Amino acid sequence: MKKLIIIIAILAIVFTGCAKNENASMDNKGKPLVYASFYPLYFLAHEIGGDNIELKTIIPHGVEPHDYEPSINQLKDLSEARVLIYNGANFESWIDKIVGSVVDEEIAINASQYCNLIVEDGVTDPHLWLDPENMIRIGKVIKDRFIELDPNNKESYEENYETLKNRLELLDKRYYEELRDKKMDTIIVSHNAFGYMAKRYGFKQIPVAGISPDQEPSPRTIADIIDLAKDKNYEYIFLESMASPKTVETIAEETNLKTLVLNPIEGLTEEEMERGKDYISIMEENLENLKEALVK
Ligand SMILES: [Zn+2]
Known part of the structure; x- marks a missing residue:
């Protein structure tokens, strides 16, 4: 972190002055440069901003x-951005060092400011994108900002936002309807990422790891989960596509639980991108697997 602070201090000196230059902040086709910190926000900006x-x-x-930290080249490039969209809610440990130095505060959108947040034991849960209503709210802020920045394309931004909003509302409706007749009310998941989804659709999560997947559980926690899984006759334990603690597999073996994927959509792999997957299609896959564990 110390290294990052020094780099930012240098960049702040080098780039102050040119960051406000109109030419520097448009690409060569005159399009505004927009940065999203990670995939779900990238998805919103992509759907609304289009070409x-x-x-x-x-x-x-x-x-x-x-636990990601941006590189020096990324910071250089970031200083050219016209909009920076980030999660806030303790998700990007590096963001406070960037907003107000590498990028102006006025160009930054802190998505968590527009969401209903879950706070547990004094810690804000950052996984707010797993509630489609939060995505709609953040999308509206992004749409308004794009229009302000680029009024010539107002109609296109409005139209794209409406389409996106409809897709997200439909997704939300499907979750409500298809999880309504639950036979189970709890799932065991790999890390504490599904609080927003669980709250919105009326179930509970038992996480193996903490808020971050690398917060590995204590032997006591693992033992407790194994006992619980045996007690309640759970049939499944949920894995992630990008990061699952090894302990999930250990628990699955120990308890004869079958594994299913519940993707927290913290990022898409290149392969998922190439196959045309996006936030909505992964949420739909998640719904199918949730139904397997909760409804069937
Ligand atoms: Zn997470």
């Missing part, structure tokens, strides 16, 4: 985001 913006992500696709 009217030049869009980049700070946390590369396929990289587990909880």
Whole structure:
């Protein structure tokens, strides 16, 4: 972190002055440069901005985001951004060092400011994107900001936002309807990522690891989960696509639980991108697997 602070201090000196230059902040086709810190926000900006913006992500696709730190080249590039969208809610440990120095505060959108947040034991749960209503709210803020920045394409931003909002509302409706007749009310998951989803659709999660997947559980926690799984006749334990603690597999073996994937959509792998997957399609896959564990 110390190294990062020094780099930022240098960049702040080098780039102050040119960051406000109109030419520096448009790409060569005159499109505004937009940065999203990680995939779900990238998805929103992509759907709303379409071809009217030049869009980049700070946390590369396929990289587990909880402990990511941006490189010096990324910071240089970030100083050219016209909009920076980030999660806030303690997700990007590096963001406070960037907003107000590498990028102006006025260009930054702190998504968590527009969401209903879950606070547990004094810690804000950052996984707010797993509630489609939060995605709609953040999307509206992004849409308004794009219009302010680029009023010539107002109609396109409005239209794209409406389409996106409809897709997210439909997704939300499907979750409500298809999880309504639950036979189980609790799932065992790999890390504490599904609080927002669980709250919205009325079930509980028992996480193996903490808020970040690398917060490995204590032997006591593992033993407790094994006991519980045996007691309640759980049939499944949920794995992630990008990062699952080894202990999930240990628990599965120990208890004869079958594994299913519940993707926290913290990032898409290159392969998922190439196959045309996005936030909505992964949420739909998640719903199918949730139904397997909760409804069937
Ligand atoms: Zn997480």
